[in-house]
Amino acid sequence: MKYVCIDDGAVRELISGRELQSVDFEDGRRLIERLQGRTQVFKGTGSFLVNLDKDGMYLTTPGKWKDKKYLVVDCESSNLFSSVRDAETLTSLQKLLRFCSKFWSGSNAYTPAEKMIAGTSKTILFPLPFSSGTGFRVAIEREPMKERLERRDLSGNFLLVYKTGFDGANSFTEEASLQNFRKVIEALPSVYDALPRRIEFINEHEQNKTRNGVFDELKIAAPRNQLPRGNMLTLGDWLPRLTKQQRQFVQAPVEQALRLVGAAGTGKTTTLILRTMFILLKAESDKQQMRALFVTPSEATRKSILESLQVINPNGFWERDPKSSAVSLTVTTLASICADKLNQTIQETEFVDRDAQDSKVMQGLYIEQAIAEARANDFKSHAPHLSDKFRSFFDETENTDLVDLFQHEISMQIKGRAGDPFDAYKECPPLKYGLPVETDADRGFVFSVFRKYQRQLVDVAQFDTDDVVLSATGQLDTPIWRRRRSLEGYDFIAIDEAHLFNINELHLFHYFTRDPSAAPISFAIDQAQAVGERGWEVSKELESNHGRQEEELNYGTVFRSSTQIIELSASILASGANLFSNFKDTLKGAQSGFTSDDERRTQPVRFIEAVDDDTMVELAFKRAAELGALTESSPSDILITCLAPDLLQSLKDYAAKRRKPITVLDRRGDYAKVRSAQRDGLMLLGHADYVGGLEFNIVIVVGVDKGRVPYEGSSTTKESRNFMRYIAHNRLYVACSRARFALELLGVKARGPSDILSGAFTKNLLELVE
Template sequence: MKFLVIDYKSVKEIVSDRYLQSADYSRGEDLYRCVSNGIVTDFHNEIAVVKKNNGLIFLSNEPSPGKVLVIDTEYFKGFERNENDVITILQKSLRLAIKTWDNIGHSPCEKIIQGTSFIALMPFSFVTGKSYKVMFDKRPECVRQDKRQEDNLLIFSDGYEVGTKPVLANYKKATEAYFGLNYSDYIKTLDSKEQVNNKYVSINEINGVFKNSNPYLGMEFWSQNLTKTQRDFVYSTSLGPDILKGAAGTGKTLSLVLRCINQLNQAKKEGKSRKVGLFTHSIATKESIYNLIVSNGGESFIDTDGPQSVVVTTLQEWCINNFANRISATEYLDKDALESKQLQLMYISEVVDDFLLNDFEGCKHFISDSLISFFSSSDKWPIYSLIQNEISTYIKGRASEDFDTYKTLERSNNSIYLDSEDDFSTLYMLFNKYQDKLIDLNLFDSDDITISALQETSTPIYKRRRIKDGFDVVYIDESHLFNMNELSLFHNLLKIDSTNIVITFDKTQATGDTTLSSTDILSQFNVENTTDEQELSAVFRSSDQIIQLSSCILASGATLFSHLENPLINSTSGHTIIEEKKCIYPYIIYRNSEDEVALSAFEEVDKLSAKLKIHKSKVLIVPTNDTVLQRLKSISEMKNIEIETIVRRGDTQSLINALDYDKYIIGGMDYIGGLEFDAVVITGIDKDKFPNKGNGNESNHFLTYSAYNQLYVAVTRAKYAVAFICDRTKGISPIINVALEEGLISKN
């Protein structure tokens, strides 16, 4: 195949069709096979594919001689890449063609080559180093086109360097082939019956925007509307071990729930017994998943004594109900693991404050300079967080509270740097003071409950009970939120010798243990690394501009942290061009004081809600730290502004309250994972506030690493718009410097 010709109407149809945005859809795969291998496929019911003169022509039912895009496939090698790369290149190229024809401004990934008629398109998510480019010519044979009043475009090369002038031989053959067609011989026509019944009609399209992002549509709907990767995962007959990886907004949780329902339905059909446990990290996400199961036809399986059943629960709830029933509800910090960890952090902060006030000066005589520097930070919050991680992961979890074991453990790059035995003794002293506080209050934290359950599951009595009462399959949503203590327990909840565990995982959203990889998780499940691992690439939530920004944030972090993964590197937006018209380019605004920044957050919500024609509760305000949050609350009280605050991860009730009572919605970075908004306003993106400042190399390392993760999570909550607000007197956070330099954030 020497060329591909796509006429104007065909270009418009392809960029507007939901099922042609990714090769994960069957019709997207048909389109890939057509452009990559020259195979005539029926990928669209209004576009005919015609072979002529050693090339292909995409002919719409409204031919447009003089307005076609020609791709010279002899010199352009982009269609030789993998299937999703090909679809991304094609879709981005067609969008650039429409912008050129309709005189729409270019984005930063479309660079005009000065002094020429060429445009260099960079179709892939941001990466450091040289970018892959697709070379366009806006005016091939410009003299001839001017005479004929034509407006044809040409893609003539690709690669990592800007190409030379195009060779026009194939372009001439292509335009002659298109002009020489007898259009009536090829144009597809549809009668009214075909238009109604055709499987490609988007029955959920309202005002041109496809609405299938609603997860509560039932198994029958999803059986026709999943991507290929999602379908392979959902309808897999494997009971595990399986990992589904993907960036925020790719549909990991929905796919996990649908797979659970499908496997229960299949077991019922085959007359097999199947007892399933579906574990979430918090009560809020448990309630959301419960609703997903009910709305997609799985209600009959929930908490039943029948042969096929599913228990939807948090891990801490399960431990309390099954292993820790010798303690009463008043003896654990909180029934919700997330709330329990927040209370744990509060008690640790009290212990640290007491140490700094009464003991720190004396300790300076024998602890290392690095630990002195760590405790000398003016911002205490990072100290509390790191010591919480130290107590949970190292002292309680890995050392089983034994000091001699603790000081010999291998430590991660992101932990507190301890240089001597006195350093370890100091941290262990803080642990003992924290434990004394729990003893005085007669309370147990989430680590106590999990570790106690882990010990109990190792007893001969429980091992025998697992033969009958253990789960056949365990599903774990958002495994990246669990710490090592919690992950170690899951394999003991299965029947003996079973490895039937299915999980979703996105390291970039990790709060449980930020150093974990999928391999580390497998090791905690006692399974070999032969797991079936699938990765979702089509992002259905966010616009392409937001994906580019998110990828830049992660790529910038990856230059500092070799283990910071970028799940967006091969991701593409699932938005059609109609949805793209709603999108607003990410931007930053500057104010002159912290009060102005806080007030501007509410003003920006009003502007975005008016522009997008949405309720203000669809725009999330994200403070970068607690200081900014308190400032927002103070301004709201002063100005009589009604606000609703997200108080825990997966807190859908706050979203309902904000909508019902006409309030602004605010959510801290640690609580907004798993939620979705039309727009996000990130408030306080200042040099002195984000990342939080520690003192000492290792603590700064941890905090900066966490900041990249947190900002990625915040940005990927948005569908159409992301705004940043900065106090110009403080300076901009270095976390977004690269994005600003690359033009991925515009300055208002």
């Protein structure tokens, strides 16, 4: 094929169709294959046609040809549809079409990727994310055959893509080849003269048409309504909207063990819910027994899942009694289901907290007391036996700075991997970015802190979530449970946010399956959202011990966020991956699923500097109101967040003093509070640890400056700095990836922007506003 001509009506439909933004959708993949000449088939319904002649293709909509504007792609000189991978080709096409629409509307709001070359009629478009590092560019001639078209009263009606590549050229001397462009100009009158007859022919055969590729005409899907927020669609409404990978995951056989990997905003939780409902409905239709379990990391997310389930399918599987119903669903937290197995040996009052997030907060308070006691009473006697590295680290680090490190070591290593015994803990390989334990003496001192922490729990007659899980493991790995398993076990298990569980928790899930030899477990994971190094590969720990191969599905399209927000989030992950060898970059190669209507509401990603903390806090609320107006967002669509607890208190104090109507998030993924804020018209405020699992039109992250992100306390040890850097990357990624249309980071000018953002500034992904 020598050329492709697309009129302005077709451009509007292509940039507004959700299923045409990604090759993960069948329509998007078929479009690219059609333009490449690899297929004649494209499923869809819509209002424009493809017309073919011996040299090229015309994407046309009804109307007089002289009243339209056109994009002409010279396929021989530009290789637009064959220079990069299919996903990148579709991204390039969509960026090109959006530029055309913007140019024809007379807008001058061009992005840094759309370079109008001064003194020429050329534009150079860089359609791929800067984070891809490809440098792929598209050369556009804005005034091809200028004098001839002026004589025919067609001046300004055509844009010509005449070259693509990875290297620059001299735009002042470069001339576009016009041979194929002339053919398009001469053919257009006859193409549009024949269009009414072609439309009539298609309409006559529409009822009986089976879309099997018989016709050359291509009918593109008209833009569907935007998806309602909060998963407010039924299962029947959802299935046609899924990408190929999502549908494959949802409809896979129940016995297939599936690992779903994707960045924030790719639809992991939604499709995990849809898979669960699909399996339950199929079982009920086939009159088969199906006892399903859906596990969430916290009570807040459990309530959110239940709310979504009530809309997706009102059959009420989760309200049925698993003991008396053939098909049922249990939605619970891991702590709760373990407690159910221990119902004869543990009471409600003995829990630190059933909610994993709240339990971790209480753990931190107890651990800080244990560290202080160990420093006062034990450190002096242990010091001569400790390694030089650990001794100097502990001696030079403040207790408050040690809490996160010790809590991480206890949760991930002592309880998470070893399961309490000191001998087992001694055999655990140390975390690369955690406490600098080198010798058994180092581990002995850490274990003494752990014992003091445990004693505090005994004194208050409580168990933390790790105790509950370990106790449940002991009761499940017994002949009694193995006998009961066929009656009380589950036929299908779904695990949301598997990256938030430790190794012992992950191992526990296999005990809950009805068939010990099967692993009907599906789980969603984005390891970059887990705060701190895990010390293991989460996905590997959920693999079956019975030789069954798990299938991994990767989601590459982010539906939540704009391209600019995705690029900044990707830059944060890339920074973490460069610093830490085991840091997961789940956004590498991701693309946005935004339509042109979504992009209309997007705002530049900015870093704004304030003179001091008070001014920065005030600025956060001011910018929230301004961005709300620019993006047509209600107050409940706005989140102000931070990574520093003291800043969170300052934000709360300012809101109280100025009587700003806000709701404070104090649990991770608390969708119930978001719904309450929507009803009352309140803005959301919360620490970055509590915003995971949620999304907002606008996110303002306060205090993203040196000394705070990562946090630099009075301690100067390398180990504490590395740990703080590691978790700062996790938290900043989670905070930024909550945003849909607008994201702004605030900092104090005297401090300067956080070093985590240096790569983003280098690639012009952040606009600095002083």
